[in-house]
Amino acid sequence: MVILFVLAGLAAFAVLAGMQWYMWRRLVRDTTARPGFVRRAGAVVFVAGPLLMFAGVAGERAGAPFWLQKVLAWPGFMWMALSIYLVLALLVGELVRPFFLRRRSKLTPTEDAGSAEALSVEPVEPVEPVEPVVLSEPVESGKSAEEAPARAEERAEPATPSRRLFVSRIVGGTAAAVAVGTVGHGTYGVLRGPRVKRVTVPLAKLPRGAHGFRIAVVSDIHLGPILGRGFTQRVVDTINGTQPDLIAVVGDLVDGSVEDLGPAAAPLAQLRARHGTYFVTGNHEYFSGAAQWIDHVRELGLRPLENARTELPGFDLAGVDDVAGESEGHGPDFGKALGDRDRSRTSVLLAHQPVVIHDAVKHGVDLQLSGHTHGGQLWPGNFIADLANPTLAGLERYGDTQLYVTRGAGAWGPPVRVGAPSDVTVVELASRQA
Numbered sequence: 001m002v003i004l005f006v007l008a009g010l011a012a013f014a015v016l017a018g019m020q021w022y023m024w025r026r027l028v029r030d031t032t033a034r035p036g037f038v039r040r041a042g043a044v045v046f047v048a049g050p051l052l053m054f055a056g057v058a059g060e061r062a063g064a065p066f067w068l069q070k071v072l073a074w075p076g077f078m079w080m081a082l083s084i085y086l087v088l089a090l091l092v093g094e095l096v097r098p099f100f101l102r103r104r105s106k107l108t109p110t111e112d113a114g115s116a117e118a119l120s121v122e123p124v125e126p127v128e129p130v131e132p133v134v135l136s137e138p139v140e141s142g143k144s145a146e147e148a149p150a151r152a153e154e155r156a157e158p159a160t161p162s163r164r165l166f167v168s169r170i171v172g173g174t175a176a177a178v179a180v181g182t183v184g185h186g187t188y189g190v191l192r193g194p195r196v197k198r199v200t201v202p203l204a205k206l207p208r209g210a211h212g213f214r215i216a217v218v219s220d221i222h223l224g225p226i227l228g229r230g231f232t233q234r235v236v237d238t239i240n241g242t243q244p245d246l247i248a249v250v251g252d253l254v255d256g257s258v259e260d261l262g263p264a265a266a267p268l269a270q271l272r273a274r275h276g277t278y279f280v281t282g283n284h285e286y287f288s289g290a291a292q293w294i295d296h297v298r299e300l301g302l303r304p305l306e307n308a309r310t311e312l313p314g315f316d317l318a319g320v321d322d323v324a325g326e327s328e329g330h331g332p333d334f335g336k337a338l339g340d341r342d343r344s345r346t347s348v349l350l351a352h353q354p355v356v357i358h359d360a361v362k363h364g365v366d367l368q369l370s371g372h373t374h375g376g377q378l379w380p381g382n383f384i385a386d387l388a389n390p391t392l393a394g395l396e397r398y399g400d401t402q403l404y405v406t407r408g409a410g411a412w413g414p415p416v417r418v419g420a421p422s423d424v425t426v427v428e429l430a431s432r433q434a
Contacts, residue, residue: 019087020046026090027176030168049083052076057413060224061287066260073225078183081414084378085182089175100167186378186416190227193234194218194409194422196242199395201402202430203315203366205346210314211431216244216273218424219352219371220408222284224255226415228264235409235424236267242426246275246312249302250371251282251322251352255412258292269300275312277302282352282372283324284412290325305350307333315346315429318365322352332356338363348429354389354405361401368403369427375407375420382420393420 028042056076059069206213216239223232239247249268254261271277279302281290294304303310305319318341320332332351341347346366354370375393376382386392395404406425411417 049079069225077414081416085179093171197423206431211434213429219250220252222410247277280319286324319350379419
């Protein structure tokens with residue numbers, strides 16, 4: 001097992017090193033005429049970038065001093081996102097590069113003849129005069145042979161060094177502009193805060209009195225060295241602006257300790273809903289000291305549901321610990337949360353990861369609310385995330401159980417989203433008896 005882990009690590013390192021070398025070659029070496037300061041500076045950038053990326057991830061996971069995490073996070077995580085889109089843009093550039101490098105010239109028949117004479121053997125003089133035969137193209141009626149245009153032949157010529165340099169600069173510059181623009185737009189989409197999404201979910205057993213009950217679902221805020229107190233305030237203002245009946249925070253609230261991120265989480269105390277705010281752990285809470293965070297969010301006015309259930313007007317609300325807590329003896333316990341309930345009542349389950357949907361089905365859950373996937377966060381990462389989760393984002397049905405997955409409000413690693421906009425979802429419960 002250890003050997004496989006080491007081999008996987010070496011393979012990942014080789015792929016990353018290959019990506020950095022490829023970007024350096026196309027963006028630095030191929031766009032400079034000769035070795036010099038620019039190439040040396042480019043080499044420094046493409047070595048320092050991945051080192052900062054590794055240091056940013058390692059510093060966060062190892063609990064480095066928070067000031068150091070903040071110093072490393074921005075350049076390291078932004079390089080992570082930029083590398084993805086630089087490589088993708090450059091690969092597209094490989095498809096168009098040959099068309100720009102191929103130069104075609106047109107040679108007239110006279111020029112072709114001259115070339116042929118230079119390569120042919122001198123002809124032997126004939127003994128008797130021979131009437132010359134002239135081969136020509138068909139001539140339109142009313143035009144002489146002299147007026148007919150000469151046919152030219154096209155021949156591809158290899159690109160000169162100056163042309164290759166010019167094409168490399170055009171392709172490399174375009175790829176860099178596309179990558180920077182994509183990452184910049186994706187960063188703005190995260191930092192401005194999540195947008196509100198509204199979904200109506202009909203539930204067969206929901207009584208008429210609970211028709212229209214609105215649950216504001218927020219997940220994956222990921223407070224840390226990049227997203228801090230200001231971001232929390234934007235999320236809180238967005239949620240309160242929807243005037244929900246209940247707020248569900250479904251995990252991955254933080255990436256760090258209470259000591260470092262307590263001030264960043266403080267605006268959560270401003271959350272307001274008629275039936276309160278509930279919280280369940282995500283996998284990142286178990287990287288950050290889950291027990292301390294559970295106590296802290298309780299002090300902020302949120303009610304943790306640790307494999308527990310509460311009865312609300314019209315339905316039961318349950319919550320389970322994240323599967324990452326199993327290593328600490330705090331994984332999901334569906335029997336404890338749902339085992340002795342009245343199954344004639346509607347049940348809504350808060351669970352961070354969508355993968356527990358099959359347990360929810362077994363226990364007769366009507367609606368599961370989850371996050372975790374980020375909707376893929378960075379295209380084309382959505383294809384990988386879709387393979388690892390039963391539902392990537394949105395509402396789907398599994399037997400008699402419905403699963404809704406929010407894309408989340410924040411971002412892990414790079415504060416960038418491409419093709420997966422952040423959201424706070426207002427889930428409105430609908431009674432079929434209404």
